[in-house]
Amino acid sequence: MRRRKISVRTLMIVVPIISLGLAAASREMLARRKSHLEYVTIYAKQLAHERNNLVAYEGYRRRGMVEAGHMDLAKLEEVSRRRVVYYAEMEAMFRLAADQPWRPEPVVRPDPAEDLMWEAAFEVPDLKIDWAAFSELPKFPAIEAVSGTDW
Numbered sequence: 001m002r003r004r005k006i007s008v009r010t011l012m013i014v015v016p017i018i019s020l021g022l023a024a025a026s027r028e029m030l031a032r033r034k035s036h037l038e039y040v041t042i043y044a045k046q047l048a049h050e051r052n053n054l055v056a057y058e059g060y061r062r063r064g065m066v067e068a069g070h071m072d073l074a075k076l077e078e079v080s081r082r083r084v085v086y087y088a089e090m091e092a093m094f095r096l097a098a099d100q101p102w103r104p105e106p107v108v109r110p111d112p113a114e115d116l117m118w119e120a121a122f123e124v125p126d127l128k129i130d131w132a133a134f135s136e137l138p139k140f141p142a143i144e145a146v147s148g149t150d151w
Contacts, residue, residue, distance in 0.1 A: 029101040036098035040091055047087035053080045 057077045097103070 033098050033101040036094045036101070039094040042097060043087050043091040043094065047084060047091055050080050050083045050087060054084065 049099070054077065057073060060073065
């Protein structure tokens with residue numbers, strides 16, 4: 001069998017085509033990384049907020065502002081502990097996804113702690129959830145385009 005020779009002309013055609021494909025793939029990976037890092041910062045803020053809540057609850061108990069066996073404080077503490085676990089898992093998951101943007105999306109998997117967190121949240125009466133932090137979630141372009149139209 002006779003081998004085909006690769007000429008300089010062929011290489012001059014093939015190399016730019018390959019480089020355009022690589023440039024498109026790298027742009028997509030950078031956008032995916034940026035999106036995941038936005039979620040990392042959101043979950044890091046929520047994690048810090050819940051840790052501060054735990055410190056505050058402990059401070060209330062130490063100062064004698066609340067009795068040690070107070071049920072409402074115990075429930076709020078349990079909810080905050082579950083949220084700390086949840087937000088830490090979510091932050092770690094999105095940080096891993098941001099560090100490896102070339103991997104397919106199943107790296108960002110549904111988390112098992114979410115059900116526990118919300119289940120615990122609804123057990124506590126008069127629970128105040130910081131919904132302002134959820135408004136910081138990135139919006140998809142299609143949603144923004146639809147919301148700007150008059151119906």
